[in-house]
Amino acid sequence: MNENTQAALPHDGRNPSGARPVVPRTNEGAPARLVTIFGSLGPNREKRVHYIFDRGVPEYGEIVHSTDGALESITPEVPAAAWYERELHDQYGIEIVGHPDLRPLIFHDNWLDEVYPMIDPVDDVPWSNREYRFLQVQGEGVAEVAVGPIHAGIIEPGHFRFSVVGDTILHLELRHFYTHKGTEKLFEGRAMEDGAMLAESVSGDNCFAHAVCYSQAVEAACAIDVPPRALGVRRIGLELERLACHISDIGGLCTDVGFGVPAAYAARLKESLLRAASQCCGTRYWRGIAIPGGLRFDLDSGKVAALTQVVARAHRDFSDIARLILQTPSIQDRFETAGILRQKAARDLAIVGPVARASGIDLDVRRDHAYGGYGQLEIPVTHYGDVMARARIRIAEAKVSAQLIQEEGKSLSEGSVFTPFVSQDGVQGFSAIESPRGELCYWIEARGGLLTRCHVKSPSFQNWPAMPFAATGNIIADFPMINKSFSLSYSGCDR
Amino acid sequence: MIFDVIEKSLGQPNRLIPVDGLLGDCDGSRMPDILADRLTAAIAQTVVDICPTTALRIEDYEGRRCVRLSYGQCIGCGKCIEFGGGAVVTAKQFTRCGVAKERTVRRWDIDSRTEITASTLPPDAARMQIHSLLQRALNIRQVDAGSCNGCEAEITALTNPYYDLERFGIHFVASPKHADMLLVTGPVTRNMADAVKSAYEAVPGPKLVVAVGACGCSAGIFAGGYAIIGAVDEVIPVDGYIPGCPPTPAMLVTGILEVLRRRVAK
Numbered sequence: 001m002n003e004n005t006q007a008a009l010p011h012d013g014r015n016p017s018g019a020r021p022v023v024p025r026t027n028e029g030a031p032a033r034l035v036t037i038f039g040s041l042g043p044n045r046e047k048r049v050h051y052i053f054d055r056g057v058p059e060y061g062e063i064v065h066s067t068d069g070a071l072e073s074i075t076p077e078v079p080a081a082a083w084y085e086r087e088l089h090d091q092y093g094i095e096i097v098g099h100p101d102l103r104p105l106i107f108h109d110n111w112l113d114e115v116y117p118m119i120d121p122v123d124d125v126p127w128s129n130r131e132y133r134f135l136q137v138q139g140e141g142v143a144e145v146a147v148g149p150i151h152a153g154i155i156e157p158g159h160f161r162f163s164v165v166g167d168t169i170l171h172l173e174l175r176h177f178y179t180h181k182g183t184e185k186l187f188e189g190r191a192m193e194d195g196a197m198l199a200e201s202v203s204g205d206n207c208f209a210h211a212v213c214y215s216q217a218v219e220a221a222c223a224i225d226v227p228p229r230a231l232g233v234r235r236i237g238l239e240l241e242r243l244a245c246h247i248s249d250i251g252g253l254c255t256d257v258g259f260g261v262p263a264a265y266a267a268r269l270k271e272s273l274l275r276a277a278s279q280c281c282g283t284r285y286w287r288g289i290a291i292p293g294g295l296r297f298d299l300d301s302g303k304v305a306a307l308t309q310v311v312a313r314a315h316r317d318f319s320d321i322a323r324l325i326l327q328t329p330s331i332q333d334r335f336e337t338a339g340i341l342r343q344k345a346a347r348d349l350a351i352v353g354p355v356a357r358a359s360g361i362d363l364d365v366r367r368d369h370a371y372g373g374y375g376q377l378e379i380p381v382t383h384y385g386d387v388m389a390r391a392r393i394r395i396a397e398a399k400v401s402a403q404l405i406q407e408e409g410k411s412l413s414e415g416s417v418f419t420p421f422v423s424q425d426g427v428q429g430f431s432a433i434e435s436p437r438g439e440l441c442y443w444i445e446a447r448g449g450l451l452t453r454c455h456v457k458s459p460s461f462q463n464w465p466a467m468p469f470a471a472t473g474n475i476i477a478d479f480p481m482i483n484k485s486f487s488l489s490y491s492g493c494d495r
Numbered sequence: 496m497i498f499d500v501i502e503k504s505l506g507q508p509n510r511l512i513p514v515d516g517l518l519g520d521c522d523g524s525r526m527p528d529i530l531a532d533r534l535t536a537a538i539a540q541t542v543v544d545i546c547p548t549t550a551l552r553i554e555d556y557e558g559r560r561c562v563r564l565s566y567g568q569c570i571g572c573g574k575c576i577e578f579g580g581g582a583v584v585t586a587k588q589f590t591r592c593g594v595a596k597e598r599t600v601r602r603w604d605i606d607s608r609t610e611i612t613a614s615t616l617p618p619d620a621a622r623m624q625i626h627s628l629l630q631r632a633l634n635i636r637q638v639d640a641g642s643c644n645g646c647e648a649e650i651t652a653l654t655n656p657y658y659d660l661e662r663f664g665i666h667f668v669a670s671p672k673h674a675d676m677l678l679v680t681g682p683v684t685r686n687m688a689d690a691v692k693s694a695y696e697a698v699p700g701p702k703l704v705v706a707v708g709a710c711g712c713s714a715g716i717f718a719g720g721y722a723i724i725g726a727v728d729e730v731i732p733v734d735g736y737i738p739g740c741p742p743t744p745a746m747l748v749t750g751i752l753e754v755l756r757r758r759v760a761k
Contacts, residue, residue, distance in 0.1 A: 108686045122721040149690050152669035154637045154651050156644050157687060178686045179641045182722035197547060197572050201716050204645025204741065259497075261504045267655035268510055274652070278523035282585070284743065285645065288525065288572050296577070317507075324499045491643045 020072035021063045026056040031077065033363075034350045035060060035432070036441055036457035037084035039092040039118060042066065047092055047119070050443065050455075052430070058369055060432065073099040080350035083465055091118040091184075103132065106177045106494070117185055137163035137171045145476065149178045156490035160479075167475040172468040179494040187454035192218050192423045192446050195454065196291050199442070202456055203492030205245060208237045208286040209435035210456075216371060217442040218292035221429025222421050230294030230417040231373040236304065236408045237286045238372075238433070239401040240311065244273045245436035246354075246394040246401070247318055249487045253391055254325065256481040257334045262325050269314045276310035279303060294418040301412065308409035315402035322395045326388075335388035339470040339482030342385060349466045352459045353438020354397060355486055357381045358389035365434035372433070377404075385470075390485040423449035435459060437487065458492035510656045512745075517658070518752070520745035521589035525571035526738070529564065529601075531608050533582035539605050542575040542583055548709070548716055551575060559604045561611060566591055567599040567712030567726075570740035592742065592750030593705060593735040596728070599712065632664040633755060636674035636698065640691045640727060641717075642681030645741035646708040650678065652744045665751065671697040676754070680707045682714040682723040683730045695731040705754055706733045707747070709740040716740075 024032040032053035040048050049071060051063040065071065071088075073096045075081045085096045086105035093116040096102060104111065112128045137144075143164055149157035159175035183202055187195055199214035200207035212234050219226060226234075251266025274284040280303040281289055289295055325331055341351070346359040356363050360383030366374045380396035382389045425448055432441040438459030445453040463486060471482055539562045543551045550568035554561060566589075575583045591599050602611040637650055653660040654667070668674050671694045683691055695704065706727035709715030714725045727733050737750035 110685055110688075117721050125721065149687065150638060150694055154647055154667060156639045156642070156647060157690065178690070179639070179643075179681065179684055180686055180722050181641055181682060181684055181717050182720040183717070186717065186720050194547065197570065198716055201570075201643040201645070201710075201740075204643035205648045207643075207645065259500075262500050264656055265500075265504050265507070267652070268507070268657070271510075271652060271655050271657050274523075275657075282523070282573070283525055283571070284523040285648075285741075287740070296573075321500065321503055324496070324503060328497050328500060330497065489644060491641075 020074055021051050021065055023074060023077055024053050024055050024061055024063075028056070032056070032061070034078050034080040034084075035439070036443075036455070037081055037088060038443065038455040038457075039088050039094065040445060040453045040455075041119065045119075047094060049088065049094065052441070052443075054369070060369065060430065062430070067094060070095040070097050072097050075099050078350075079348045080462070080465075083461065090116070092116055093119065104130070106180050108132070108177070117182060122185075132175075134161050134173050134175070135171065141165050142170065158490045162476055162479075164476055167477065169471050169474055169476055169479070172471045174464060174467060176464065176490060177494045179491045181495065183495040184454055184456060187444075187451050190451050192222075192444070192449055192451060193292055195444070195451060197288065199456070200287050202495055203458060203460070203489040204285070206241060206435050206437065206440070206489065206492065208241045208290060209433060209440055211287075211290040212238060212372070213431050213433045213435070213440050213442045214444075214454075215290050215292045216431035216433065217429040217444045219429070220431055221427040221444060221446065222292075222424055224293055224419050224421045226294045226419060227416050228373065228413045229298070229415045232408050232412045233295055233299055233304075233417065234290060234372055235374065236307075236405055236412075237289065239404045239408070240273060240277060240307075241286065242436040243311065243315065243398050243401040243405070244270050245487070246398040247273070247314070249394055249484065250318075250322060250325070250391060252484045252487070253335075253387070253481060254331075256484050257331065259325070259328070259331065262321055265321050266318070269318050272310055272314050276307045280307040291418075293421050294416075296418075298417045304409055304412060308406055311402055311405045315398065318398060319395070326391070326395075332388070334478070334481065335391060336386060338387045338478050339474055339485060340385045341466055341470040343383065345466060345469040346385070349469075350462060351466050352462050353434070353436075354390060354393045355463055355466065356438065358393045359383065359385035363439075365432050365439050369432055371431070387481055387485040425449070437489065437492070438463065456495055458489065458495070460488040460490070460493040463488055464493055511659055511662070512657050514748075517745040517748045519588040519590045519749060521586055521739075521743060522745070524589065524739045524743045524746060525573045525576070526566065526569065526586040526589045527564065527573075527575050527579075527583050528586035529562065529603050529610075530582050530584060531603050531610050533580070534562065534603055534605060534608050535580075535582070536605050538580045538582045542579050545574045545578055547572060547574070548713075548718065553605075554602075556602050556611060559611070560606060561602040561604050564601045564603075565599060565713065566601070566738035567596065567736050568709060568715065568718075569738060570709045570716050589746060590749065590753075592737045592746045593753030596712075596733070596736055599736050599738055633676060633751075634666050634668045634674045635676045635678050635751070636668055636671045636694065637678045637680070638671075638691060638694050640679050640681040640687045640711070640730075641684035641723060642708065642710060646680035646711070649741045649744055649747060650680070650707070653747055658744045658748060660748065660751075663752070671695075672699065674698050674702070676703040676705060676751075677731075678705050678707055678751075679727045679731075680711050682710040682717045682720070682725060683727060684723050686722070688724050688730055691727075691730050703734045703754055704731055705735045705737060705750065707737045707750075708742055709738060712736045712738055
């Protein structure tokens with residue numbers, strides 16, 4: 001790394017090349033939780049691999065490896081690393097020695113072997129027809145059911161390959177990255193100030209979380225202090241996004257079990273929040289508001305107050321209907337014991353967000369790696385790990401978010417909402433926030449004010465590999481509901 | 496219990512927005528509009544320079560120097576409104592939804608400070624054929640060709656009690672084989688291109704294709720990415736374009752009805 005480079009994170013260790021990184025331990029001696037792994041190019045175009053871990057302390061820890069060729073896989077010790085190492089292989093052509101499954105992840109049959117978009121210019125890659133082999137489950141009565149990439153509803157594309165006996169799922173293999181748009185590469189060459197609008201398009205329904213997280217990474221890199229009013233407005237936006245997503249997810253779960261009335265009810269509540277947001281800040285999803293340094297413009301305090309009133313009303317209605325939904329016997333019959341994600345699997349795969357908290361993992365970035373002025377928070381956790389647990393967690397979190405919006409609305413400080421800054425040369429910045437789906441991270445590096453690398457760790461990329469563990473043993477007809485209870489973004493995962 | 500849920504729901508007021516409140520409404524999309532009389536060469540240059548997607552350009556059109564605004568490329572970031580010195584404002588009405596590609600572009604003559612109005616285009620055959628066959632019934636198959644899911648969220652909102660697309664006799668269906676119209680979002684990615692073509696081929700004729708959102712219309716902010724092919728019309732023929740990032744439900748309703756020529760000019 002360049003001498004001028006500011007280290008955004010404390011380094012747990014650095015290893016010149018070759019060997020595998022030593023997985024750090026928590027104070028209790030357990031392996032630290034893997035946050036993300038990504039590659040970058042150094043000033044002399046040497047390949048570097050960054051490992052970010054959470055050792056159970058407020059500061060995240062980073063290990064950087066320089067490598068010219070092969071790197072030893074940490075997947076056998078840290079199963080959560082599996083997709084990250086495959087992505088590293090696809091993007092940078094780094095050979096991962098000892099990885100149990102190095103099939104292409106983000107590139108499909110149409111891509112060429114040995115074309116690595118993060119190190120080579122990649123205009124007009126010719127079309128190819130490589131072979132991709134799904135894992136085959138063999139035995140008497142085993143059938144394969146292929147679903148997707150285009151699904152039956154208004155949802156994003158992805159492929160599920162079920163191996164079933166009768167109705168029961170024996171094995172599920174995911175094949176995603178249909179919406180891979182090369183977004184991380186598109187960040188490169190952009191001015192640091194202009195990256196937020198691209199971050200908003202990584203996952204559209206969590207666009208404010210992405211914009212804030214990106215902005216925080218730039219703020220960390222350039223040591224910018226964001227004014228308190230801007231932080232307060234950001235917290236309102238973030239909690240509103242969480243509330244809208246959770247309401248929408250509960251409605252979606254009802255849709256997937258054929259319970260149309262509460263689904264329409266939830267859709268109405270979500271719409272009331274979006275319309276109130278539009279009145280308050282001009283866009284329904286808070287697009288184009290957060291930028292590095294604070295906010296692009298201030299929000300009128302009267303309009304914020306009107307928004308908090310709509311939130312209070314929507315949440316009151318939501319908590320009533322949510323209680324009634326969970327008391328409905330046919331809902332209990334469908335939700336309970338369906339799609340159980342055991343805590344062991346969740347820990348091995350370093351699962352984040354509401355899915356983790358429904359499987360007994362007490363983790364929330366807002367509290368554990370505090371950012372953006374969040375104070376004391378109630379974090380609901382339960383250990384059942386089924387669809388019902390994930391529904392209950394979302395309902396409980398919606399309540400916390402609605403309360404936070406009320407408190408923030410009342411205590412919003414006065415003053416400016418933007419700190420002007422001068423972008424510095426050779427900087428790195430890291431930021432993590434609790435998006436509605438869980439821990440979202442941005443890591444940026446810039447030279448001369450232009451981004452040279454932007455890595456997005458989306459909670460969906462982290463959580464998708466857990467889906468097969470929750471689905472196995474269930475009947476295939478319950479899969480849409482189990483899938484919805486995870487509520488993952490395809491675009492956020494695929495980028 | 497199930498009846499408590501229904502009873503609770505019945506107690507809610509009707510939220511349905513009348514159709515006249517939807518057509519042309521673009522609140523929440525931050526689509527820009529240019530006030531021709533305030534346009535200057537300096538403002539034109541400023542807004543063209545800051546536009547992140549080249550939706551705004553300066554070009555020679557029929558020998559006149561003009562600002563070209565391509566709504567299909569606009570992501571509604573609002574920068575031109577912020578720095579446009581009062582000449583660029585947030586549009587109050589936006590009717591260029593579901594129109595042909597040429598109609599998503601507007602031009603203003605910088606020197607004479609007037610908008611250059613284009614001639615109207617004749618309605619095309621498939622649209623009229625579907626309208627005469629189906630009148631008020633239409634089945635839509637939505638296809639995500641690589642979107643960020645912002646457009647999906649808004650298309651899903653079309654079925655909520657505020658917009659209730661079914662009131663027009665329009666349904667979302669599960670299979671392209673049941674569909675009359677494909678509503679395609681997102682820049683078409685390399686990995687989705689074959690699936691999009693297959694879906695198009697599976698729709699029985701006569702069929703309509705509508706490209707939704709800045710990405711569907713022009714690849715939007717993802718233009719030039721190594722993993723995408725581009726706009727929807729680079730892969731399959733498109734009959735109408737609905738700009739916006741994402742287009743609001745009202746813009747989607749306006750666009751879908753426009754494509755159908757529901758409200759056929761009397």
